[in-house]
Amino acid sequence: MTIKEIAKMAGVSTATVSRAINNSGYIKIEVKEKILRIIEETGFTPSSVAQDLKRNRTNLIGVIIPKISSFSVAQVVDGISLELNKRNFSILLANTNNNAEEELKYLKIFQEKRANGILILGTEISEEHKNLINSSSIPVIVIGQNVSEAGIPCVVQQEKEAAYDITRYLTDNNHKRIAYIGTDIEDFAVRNERKAGFLKALADSDIYFDEKCTYYSGFSSDTGYTGIKKLLKEFPDLTAVFCATGTMATGAVNALLESGSGVPENVSVTGMGSTNYGINTLKITSVIYDYVKTGSEGAKMLLNILDNKSKSEKISVPYRFFQGNTVKKI
Known part of the structure; x- marks a missing residue:
């Protein structure tokens, strides 16, 4: 059954049937009642898509x-x-x-x-x-x-606040030589706000940060893996690394374990994002977003x-x- 067939049975145009269905525009009461009676008797169901389009609602x-x-x-x-x-x-x-x-x-x-x-x-x-x-x-x-x-x-x-809190956790545990691994991809929240929170926490703890003690690349675990290896060669006295994402932190932990550096015995690692990140018995200290x-x-x-x-x-x-x-x- 189609709207054309309903119109033919009622002896009206399809436009009149449409007005009856959508309760819009002028239509005689007796004509509307006839159309609705035919619809009920035939079990005709108007297309929900057509009605949605009429109301400008496609869902x-x-x-x-x-x-x-x-x-x-x-x-x-x-x-x-x-x-x-x-x-x-x-x-x-x-x-x-x-x-x-x-x-x-x-x-x-x-x-x-x-x-x-x-x-x-x-x-x-x-x-x-x-x-x-x-x-x-x-x-x-x-x-x-x-x-x-x-x-x-x-x-x-709350990017800046979260980064601040986890950095303060490092400083409260007496870490002063802390590296930063982040992203150079255009993502203002991850690239800028997390770095800002990290720097503010160090400043509030009266800890000097050497901008050379940073590594930037993409969002993958390889960023953390390559970054911590490079940073430890240049700064062997590092005691901790702040990673801007949990994926980066996973890469950093893998690199440290492969090189024989204990985590956290030799280097502490933090991440941001989820408890989904960990290696073997290690669960990465993180701030968790819902x-x-x-x-x-x-x-x-x-x-x-x-x-x-x-x-x-x-x-x-x-x-x-x-x-x-x-x-x-x-």
């Missing part, structure tokens, strides 16, 4: 991610899915491989594809990003980068906007400290 949400293989990204997407599934929304997933141009492309594509909203897990939100988001015809939520000053709603981690909650909060923020409820400009997701066993008091 599709675009989710733009930087790297599909990332553990933290997968957790965020899980949180998004949990909330959207409750409301029968489906996800259109776009993987950009940390390419800013791809992010901009998908911000445009999802608008053209009639998505109801977009969640973007940002790494570096440029002025071009901000302009495109602010001019978007559908709501956009940024996850992972603080863009509230640009009037863009966002969900963020990535699932982060995704969930982003999805709820977007749904609130779609429901015309009041919107939050910024939500900060709390973190927690995981002591692990890779830091030694000296």
